[in-house]
Amino acid sequence: MAQDTTPSDDGIAIADAKSEEIVVTATGVAQPIDQVGQAVTVITRADIERRQTVSVSDLLATTPGVTVSRNGGIGTVTAVRIRGAEDAQTLTIIDGVRxxxxxxxxxAFDFGNLFAGSIDRIEVLRGPNSVPWGSQAIGGVVNIITAxxxxxLQARANAEYGYADSVSANAAISGKSGIFSGSLTGGYVRTDGISVAANGNERDGYRQYGATARVGVEFTPGIGLDLRGYYANSRTDLDGFPAPNYTLADTNEYSTARELYGYAGVHVNLLDDRLKNRIAFTIADVDRDNYDPAFGTKPSFIGRGRTERYEYQGDFRVIDQVRVVAGAEHENSRYADASTRYSTGVTSFYGELIVTPVRQLTITGGVRNDDHKAYGNRTTFGASAALALDTGTTLRASYGEGFKAPTLYQLYGPYGTPGPATPGVPARDALRPETARNYDVGVEQSFLSGAARVGVTYFNRDTKNQIDFDLGTFTYQNIARTRAEGVEFExxxxxxxxxxxxxxxxxxxxENRSPGSNFGKDLARRPHQTVSASIDYRFPFGLSAGATVSHVGDSYDDAGNFSRLDGYVLAGxxxxxxVADRFxxxxxVDNLFDEKYEVVRGYGTYGRAAYGGVRVKFD
Structure with a gap:
């Protein structure tokens, strides 16, 4: 569990056994986790390798407060929901790029194409956190850090083979020489898969190749250039709804996706590192196409999405007890399909004050303002406190606001509703941001000199102005309200x-709090209860053995709660x-007892499956 205290350009380090783990997702800057008043779960590279995980969503599914649904086999649309929020209300960040x-x-971000081979670390923050991160951080934030x-100089590689002719292979190399540092990873995944349609007979396969890269140049101590890139090219076989029954069945449909994410930034640390400045440009470019060979070779759907962000962040430690974080951002986004093109922009300013009046207590407060081209201004607040006592007890409390801007499709698509900043649109008829307010309180206690830890968190979140499709007007409107509350034990x-x-x-x-026939009913695909337990033991002669058991409770597949999804238990x-120092x-074996289950009605899931592989490391 202990690693070297080597900070990276992300501001992240993992401390040695005598100090605290560092996280960045709570405030956007590096903080010891015992100073964070919000619930954060950290997944490390060691966890990924111990669990032998290929899909990131499989790891997230065993994280407190997180539920996952996938429309079929590996690579199909995968939704990650935090504390019962919509999957589109989960903000996902890869190497500093939204x-x-x-x-x-x-x-929403589709987790179906995100694999663990290139990843060093994942931070999952549960609860609204729009002050440092802006739109979409209503359910929470998933922050991915690649190698x-x-x-x-270090290198690692692994390759595995298993069920359904599945192959997964990854390699990474990293190092530093003088003022230069860098890392490079490459990965390949392919499988014959399972049938997307639960009643289908043909396998629907998947293929992806991808790479990540980082380059750092430290011109002088505290002044440097950071470059990061992520690329993935995927192809997923699908099933559709063919005539004459128009129900989910075997077809030859497939989809392709090309994802490109990039970060270019300069950091300048002044006043003996008390004032840290960062200026960056990020880009997220996603191309998605669907094909149905039954109707020709041209795509049946084309989606082109692109986001460009310009960022400044300052982190000023005024004195040891007072820290000020402030930033300015501008984002341009655009979307195009086969016939139309939409674009919008937003300019944002935020500030956070982190105060430690006494050694054990950290209080954080912040405010953010977003000026959107379509809906105008939105101001968001947040506050938290963490009290870390010398007895091993940590008390946490937070109040957080979140918002989600209407998407380009919801604003300008064929069923869209323009925002109030659009000329000629009355405010009462305009589409506004979704908003949420959340509070949570928690306590954590460590025992036996840190060898045991137990924690519990209670949360309550109300979401208003949620955007949904209005069957009365056949447009997107702010007609939905939801409420979520619960308890998480660790x-x-x-x-x-x-x-x-x-x-x-x-x-x-x-639950649904929207007026109408579904008022008070469970939100679709949100089980009330989830349980996960994992155990691993390393024998003196080098053998490691482990198991994970997860239970997901009953839920409903529809808003009206007519179609029930039975709970299930998965064991692995x-x-x-x-066999050698580096080998x-x-x-x-996944789904050891060959459980039959559904997470989306009518879509297939994996039965018992076995995999084997080799791993090699050099340093």
Whole structure:
């Protein structure tokens, strides 16, 4: 669990055994986790390798407060919902770039194409957090950090093969020489898959190749250039709704996606590093196409989304007890399909004050203003407190506001409703941002010199002006309201270095509060209860063995709560053994008991599946 304290250009370091882990997702700058008043879960590279995870969504599904649904096999549309919020209300960041898809009708990020081979670290913040991050951070934030440069030359690679002729291979190299540092990863995933349609007979395959890269140039201590890039090219076989029944069945349809995310920034640290400045330009470019060979070779759907952001952030430690974080951002986004093109822009300013009046107490407050071309101004507030006592008790409380701007499709698409800043549009008829208010309180207690930790968090969130399709007007309108409240329990044990046990339980009551026939009913695909437990043990002779068991409770597949999805239990076993200093063999069995289940009505899920692979590291 202990790693070197080597900070990166993300502002992230993992501390040694005598100090605290550092996170950036709560305020946008690096903070010890015991100074954070919000609920944050950290997944490290060691966790990824121990769990032998390929899809990031599979890891997130075992995280407190998070539920995942996937429309079929690997690579199909995958929704990640935090604390019962919509998947489009989960803000996703990769290496400092907001990657929510502007070509998606609601602006959700599709986790179906995100794999763990290139990832060093994931931070999951639960609850609204729009002050540092802006739009879409209503349910929470998933912050992805890919492989970072290392002090010395290091390399790693792994390859595995398994069920449905599946292949996953990854390689990474990183290092530093003089003022230059860099890292490069490459990955390839392919599988024959399963049938997307649960009643289908043909397998629907998947293929992706991708790469990430980082380059750093430290011209003088504290002044440098940071470049980051992410590329993925994917192809997913699909099923459709063919005539004459127009129900989900085997077809030859498929989709392609090309994702390109980039970051170019300069950091300048002044006043003995008390004043840190960062200027950056980021880009997210997503091309999506759907094909149906039954109707020819041209795409049946074309989506082109692009977001460009210009950012400044200042982080000034006035004195040891007072820290001021402030920033300015401008974002341009555009969306195009086969016949139309839309664009908009937003300019934002935010400020945060982090005060530590006494050593054990950290109080944070912030405000943000967004001036959007379509809907005008929106001001957002947030505040939190963390009290870390010497007894190992940490008390946390936070109040957070979140908002989600209407997407380009919701504003200007064929069923769109323009915003109030659009000339000639009365305010009462305009589309406004979705808004949320959340408060949570939690307590965490560590025992046995940090070898045991238990925590509990209560949260309550109300979302208003939620955008939904209005069947009365056949347009998008602010007609929905939702409420979610619940409790999250976490337990972590490491009584000896060789044994690790973690478990969590979440109870989330997310309900529709919109006037009408669905008032008071459960939101679709939001189970009330989820449980996950994982245990791993390393034997003295190099063998590691582990297991994960997860339970997802009953839910409904529709807003009217007519179509019930039964709960299910998934169990998996894994093992690995080092056969040399740098060489390891591993294998796992997923869905050990071949559970039959659905997460989306009519769509297929994996049965029992086995995989085996090799891993090599050099440093």
């Amino acid at each position: 990657v929510n898809d502007p070509s998606s009708p609601a602006g 970072r440069p290392t002090e010395g 337990l972590a044990l490491r009584p000896v270095d060789a044994l690790t046990f973690t478990a969590n339980y979440s109870y989330i009551d997310s 076993l894994r093992a690995s053994i080092a 390891e063999i591993y294998g796992r």
